[in-house]
Amino acid sequence: MTTPPAPPDAMIPASLLARLVPLHVALAADGRVIGLGPTLQRLVRGGAVPVSVPVSVPASVPFADLFTLRRPLDLAALALGGAVEVGLHADPRHLMRGLALPLPGGGLLLVLAFVDVPAAVRDLDLTEGDFGPTDRTVDLLWLVEANAAVSGELRSLNRRLQGAQAMAQEQALTDPLTGLRNRRALEGALADHCAGVEGFALLQLDLDHFKQVNDSLGHAAGDHVLAEVARVLTQETRAGDTLARLGGDEFVVLLSGMADAARAMQVAHRITRRLSRPIPFEGQPCRIGVSGGLILSPPRTFPQPEALLRQADAALYAAKRAGRGQTVAQGWQA
């Protein structure tokens, strides 16, 4: 068996090494720095000297004067070669990672790269010349910037979709004519109230003589009356109550946390009284009234929503039969 002839030890001139590896440190056997790549020459001085200005290598400065060794722990271990991580005294924010290569005849060559490249480029004002010709770091920076642009577009698309979704949801729960909640929204709110421990009151309202207004003064007058009713309901209730129009001239008021029958009746009376006055429309008085059915659900009752609506409807029917313009109240009957 013949061994192939060993290639002669190629000595790379320092100027060539500087172009190939701008981030390198050459150490003598005693641990003194005898060579620095051009980028490091600038950085060990705190970045004040641009790369284009030739700087002589600090003559035989001990390694520890310029760098903090983070891995391995000491110079003796470093001399064996292998993975290395160092920081700069001049700017300890930016760590460099790389390989220590023992040189023939003693000494070491450290080949380094920044750990957090975008931060190093930003803080140390690095340029393309600070990276070797085969170093893909600049491509990495390109990709970081391109990806930031793409994810920015995705974020803004998501924001717009989120806004559109919220708007669609709001529209799906709103009665467009009066701005009150619609039947779907009421069903949701009623289910929440029925499942909760708090007491509440459900007031079902039906306008009296609404059909006559529509027939004699036209639909515009009818729409105006409905909007006016919505305004009165809003003024006579609290901000947290649920006001819904179920279609036609039917309204429901959900009085949250209302466990007192007398107070609930007061609200109903105020509404009835105000709506007994004529509502003017284009100089013509629209005479309506309102009948109500009130069901009180005391705390910890947990009523069935459908049954509750049925009972409110029955109370409303009783009010209509008793001569309109009034509210009939009942307790929840399980």
Place this chain on the structure above:
Amino acid sequence: MHGLILRAIQCFLRDIWGAAFWQAIMADLRLPSQGFEAMLTYAPDLGTAVLDRAAARLNRSRDSLLEDMGTYLVSHPRRDGVRRLLRFGGPGFVDFLHSLDHLPGRVRLAVPDLVLPALHVAVLGPDRFRLTVGVAGDALATPMAPLLVGLIRAMADDHGALVMIEAEGHDTTQPLSCQGAAIRIDVLDGHHALARDFRLATPA
């Protein structure tokens, strides 16, 4: 068609001729006035339809509009991101020209579903180049060529280089697979003026 392309057309038309102009074009085409989303995909011929409507309203050719759009993408203050990404091509204008070879691949790295026509830069002589855009029949190659004329001209300005650029049309002497639209670029002076500032770090 990729939404990024349509979005670029939208920004160009809106930033240069105004929101009302953009809305008029969308109305002509019976499309919603908010336009296109960069990260969605649309019908393949939509870009041409929008540009043709704009060209008709402005009484200009589609190619001259595309050339302006190429310039806009690099030089408009609102589009500095594109200029920056292109400046990563290298320190000088000639480095930038050579980097165009790798541009479609680069773009795919960031946006995998954005497929651009292949670009090939051939060196014809000292300071003389020919850029081939796509292959014959490549739908995007035809509009891409005039756009690149404007874009390269603006990048030459950015690098401070004095160049002559002209569209050559299809080179029928080449094998069919190489018959893309061609652009001739002559670099008269690589350092004619001061280059615009470019740093690797993203501006804050």
